[in-house]
Amino acid sequence: xxxxxxxxxxxxxxxxxxxxxxxxxxxAPSLDVQVPAxxxxxxxxxxxxxxxxxxxxxxxxxxxxxxxxKSASEGAPAAPREREALLAWSAASxxxxxxxxREAGPDRGCWTWWSTSQSPQTCGAxxxxxxxxxxxxxxxxxxxxxxxxxxxDEVALDGVDEFLxxxxxxxxxxxxxxxxVDYHATEGRSWRLxxxxxxxxxxxxxxxxxxxxxxxxxxxxxxxxxxxxxxxELVLALYGRIPVDSLELDGDxxxxxxxxxxxxxx
Numbered sequence: 001x002x003x004x005x006x007x008x009x010x011x012x013x014x015x016x017x018x019x020x021x022x023x024x025x026x027x028a029p030s031l032d033v034q035v036p037a038x039x040x041x042x043x044x045x046x047x048x049x050x051x052x053x054x055x056x057x058x059x060x061x062x063x064x065x066x067x068x069x070k071s072a073s074e075g076a077p078a079a080p081r082e083r084e085a086l087l088a089w090s091a092a093s094x095x096x097x098x099x100x101x102r103e104a105g106p107d108r109g110c111w112t113w114w115s116t117s118q119s120p121q122t123c124g125a126x127x128x129x130x131x132x133x134x135x136x137x138x139x140x141x142x143x144x145x146x147x148x149x150x151x152x153d154e155v156a157l158d159g160v161d162e163f164l165x166x167x168x169x170x171x172x173x174x175x176x177x178x179x180x181v182d183y184h185a186t187e188g189r190s191w192r193l194x195x196x197x198x199x200x201x202x203x204x205x206x207x208x209x210x211x212x213x214x215x216x217x218x219x220x221x222x223x224x225x226x227x228x229x230x231x232x233e234l235v236l237a238l239y240g241r242i243p244v245d246s247l248e249l250d251g252d253x254x255x256x257x258x259x260x261x262x263x264x265x266x
Contacts, residue, residue, distance in 0.1 A: 010130075011101060011127065013131050014094065014097070014127065017131065017134040017135045017152075020149075021090070024138065024142050024144075025087060025141055028043055031044040035143075037143060046137060048079040049137075050134065051090045052093070053133065054096065055076050056069065057097055058096040059071070060111055060126075061097075061101060061110055062104075064109075065121075068111055077089065108123045114166045116172065117165060118165040119162070128166075131155060132158075135151055135155050136235070139151065151231075153231065157231045160183060160191060165202055168193055168202060172199050174196055174200060178195060179252070180192055181226065181255055183234055185228075185230060185231040185234055186230050186231075192205055224251050224255060225253060225255040227247045227249055229246075
């Protein structure tokens with residue numbers, strides 16, 4: 001079974017995607033253009049959101065495993081309106097996050113909002129999720145300019161696994177009939193998501209149609225629905241950036257609508 005990205009790779013890719021994000025912002029005709037994926041935001045709002053979020057996570061990481069989430073507004077400089085200064089502020093926000101992660105290391109405990117998921121509450125897991133946030137918002141900025149680029153392969157392949165483990169897996173009860181949903185990346189990796197009254201759990205399949213050892217006793221051919229596409233397409237569909245119908249779907253397609261509408265915290 002393939003491993004997830006190593007901590008140094010996560011930090012490198014956060015930096016790379018952040019650089020790509022700033023490049024898109026630098027080439028925009030205006031900071032006031034609307035972001036299609038987030039229609040309530042302008043491009044300035046997107047930069048502000050991403051920068052403040054990275055500063056909040058940096059503060060949360062630095063506060064230690066026993067502390068709750070920290071706000072970015074506590075003594076932090078506001079996002080400037082002038083483009084060059086805004087880009088410098090954005091770069092500094094990324095650097096704050098990277099510095100905090102390097103200082104803490106991957107195994108240190110950290111507050112996270114995914115306490116009931118399959119992802120650990122560690123700085124390594126935070127770095128993994130931060131990469132996906134930066135990558136998807138970089139895509140958002142590129143779409144705003146009409147020049148979207150595919151997610152890098154290593155980011156996308158880890159992104160499917162990370163989304164299912166962090167954003168889907170939960171101990172909250174699935175409010176519908178039990179089901180199993182498969183996600184197949186054309187690059188050769190597959191995952192299964194089980195949904196039941198016990199919540200949602202996920203595992204990577206060794207090969208398409210082959211169950212992982214951790215799921216012994218389950219029927220390997222019992223998926224009620226499946227989605228197939230490139231890893232990048234799967235990530236963008238999971239985050240609602242492209243329609244699920246743009247993927248190759250099989251089985252009960254209604255399950256994908258139910259998943260999109262499900263809020264386990266409610």
